[in-house]
Amino acid sequence: MNQAVIHFHPSGPLMALVGNPNCGKTALFNRLTGSRQKVANYAGVTVERKEGRFTTPAGKTIRVLDLPGAYSLYPRSPDERVTCDVLFGRAQGEKRPDLVVCVVDATNLRRNLRLALAVKRLGLPCVVALNMTDLAEKRGLRISPAALAAELGMPVVSTVAIKRDGIEPLLALFDDQNVWRNAAPASHGSNEHSEQADHIVVRQILQRLNLDEIVPHTTSDRIDRFVLHPVVGPLLLAAVLFLVFQAVFAWAEAPKALIQATTGGVSALAGDLLPEGWIKSLVVDGIIAGAGGVLVFLPQIIILYFFILVLEESGYLPRAAFLLDRLMGGVGLSGRSFIPLLSSFACAIPGIMAARTIANPRDRLVTIMIAPLMTCSARLPVYALLIGAFIPQQEIWGMFELQGLVLLGLYVAGIVGAMLVAWTLKRFTSAGRQVRPLMMELPSYHLPTVRNIAIGLWQRGTIFLKRVGGVILLLSILIWFLASFPGAPEGATGAAIEYSFAGMIGHALATVFEPIGFNWQICIALIPGLAAREVAVSALGTVYALTATGGETAQALAPLIAESWSLATAFSLLAWYIFAPQCLATLAAVKRETGGWKMPLVMAGYLFGLAYLASFVTYRVVLGMG
Amino acid sequence: MSHITTPATLDLAILGQPLTVDRIQAPANAPEWARWLEEIGFIPGEQVTLMAKGIPGGDPLVVRIGQSTFALRSAEAACIRVAPGDPGHSVFVAKLKGNQA
Secondary structure, three states: OOHHHHHHOOOOOEEEEEEOOOOOHHHHHHHHHOOOEEEEEOOOOOOEEEEEEEEOOOOOEEEEEEOOOOOOOOOOOHHHHHHHHHHHOOOOOOOOOOEEEEEEEHHHHHHHHHHHHHHHOOOOEEEEEEEOHHHHHHOOOOOOHHHHHHHHOOOEEEOOOOOOOOOHHHHHHOOOHHHHHOEOOOOOOHHHOOHHHHHHHHHHHHHHOOOOOOOOOHHHHHHHHHHOOOOHHHHHHHHHHHHHHHHHHHHOHHHHHHHHHHHHHHHHHHHHHOOOOHHHHHHHHHHHHHHHHHHOOHHHHHHHHHHHHHHHHHOHHHHHHHHHHHHHHOOOOOHHHHHHHHHOOOOHHHHHHHHHHOOOHHHHHHHHHHHHHOOOHHHHHHHHHHHHHHOOOOEEOOOEEHHHHHHHHHHHHHHHHHHHHHHHHHHHOHHHHOOOOOOEEOOOOOOOOHHHHHHHHHHHHHHHHHHHHHHHHHHHHHHHHHHHOOOOOOOOOOOHHHHOHHHHHHHHHHHHHHHHOOOHHHHHHHOHHHOOOOHHHHHHHHHOOOOOOOHHHHHHHHHHHHHHOOHHHHHHHHHHHHHOOOOHHHHHHHHHHHOOOHHHHHHHHHHHHHHHHHHHHHHHHHHHHO | OOOOOOOOEHHHOOOOOOEEEEEEOOOOOOOHHHHHHHHOOOOOOOEEEEEEEOOOOOOOEEEEEOOEEEEEOHHHHOOEEEEEOOHHHHHHHHHHHHHHO
């Protein structure tokens, strides 16, 4: 994305796109700007700000702001408030637009035109883009832009945002100087206008244009007969969710392995080229390992977002949320939270980024906060080590494998923990007790377009690498530093890490963790383990000064810890890993998604508390049982 | 369809029953719902039909309002007082019901 040009040329005319949700506004924005987009947040809020630029046929460069979709100019969510503030010229750090393009869905003028009337009253130059006219024509709606323009008193052009030549009339309009000057007089106290009054005006216009008849959505209704069917609907949903989960979990494995192999290759190469010493260690164990640790998240993020974008664009995602609403409602969330939480079983980071699809800010925050409690795949190596070392391989009741049951129990404990946290927030906070309405539009089905999905994926990928990747890399280097300095003194007998800052912190923490049964070796391993949960396994190998590497570490470790740790310590550590914030990358993603360090700190604090409590109880109970 | 009685509020409607919005009556603890429902199209006189119910428990609901489709929870639909639909509307709804049967 070409950011620099926008950054260095903030002058020039500014146009804003405004429209109801699902009117095809973002498709129009993508068609206008292509890849020349910049995604950031609005000042002080976590609402996504999308700006782009394009050139008119006459060569004029225009900046364009894709404002969040709104049903009216009375904000009911932070997103809609941004749209209002920008249009009224009171948004912090934002210029009031020079021209507003009101995007209306030609298949639903009845609702969409009310917003156009409200925008016209703002007193800004304004034009109407009659979008999705191809679909309207398929439904037998022939709308004359000229006649509609005469009725509305502002220019109207028809657009088909999903077609290459579908926006030419709109582009040509931007070269007409009158369009930039002609504004209806601002009507003060425009907020006094009621929806009902505007609705009557719209209906009168539609009656005069012979468009007042309600046209059934034949195709969409036919699809909905399956999608919303009491039996077929949930089955179809289960199949879709299984596919998404399978894809995030399994399909990402090959690209992840490739990234890990490449990182390993680059490390080996750098290791050969650089002389022995701390610089080599920094490059190989700090920078290259850290960068690899960032890139390794990309496959899952891209695959998850691919499905989310396809489901959202096709119109299925809101229907899935409808079907799951009751299930999630019990703990005070909406159906929209389900997919982010489901994908958190693969990895919390794509899950936290997917929480962006939840419109309600409170539900979104709660979803982000409980996402790390879903058992991610990085916990599996730790679980495998401890279960392998401490749980005997035996069948119980002749049909269940004990080791498998313990693993299942760990998954269930995470889910129950998350539900309890969500329920507690619903029950004991004022925002949780407040009734949040659903009122969710189920748009007509559309075929997703490759172009819009490609642009969406590109944006998610670059946002992750730039805004989250940098933080993860820095934190990885910090952890490398803690685990590498100072070096072991001459004649030292223990592992080098024991004498490092990480070792000192680990020894100090041993007092804190003594009540939950952790020895100092575990405490040290938890520190490099902050880089990623599975790193704790190799870190334990380092602490116990094992020479084995890679997959052999776990094999060599299992008998060692089985001998030197008590059963209570092992169970305590398992309980710890269900809850503990042992992943700095997750906290970095939360920082990006909530726009500050407050929420990641709150998250780390509450997860630490839960983990300590769970480990304490587990340790004492197992000790008590002898 | 004369044998079908008109329910008082939208949440009590029968699937496919042609109705019109009479007025919006928001609950005391959420007065802003009246405006929000109006914004998405629940305006007196508009044609409204209950299209589907969620499972389990018949909540939330899928509602066709004017030209749009919205999912509402029962509590939200209960704010919408309804009146019998107009005959022209029922033709389309009858067709829709025929499809569903």
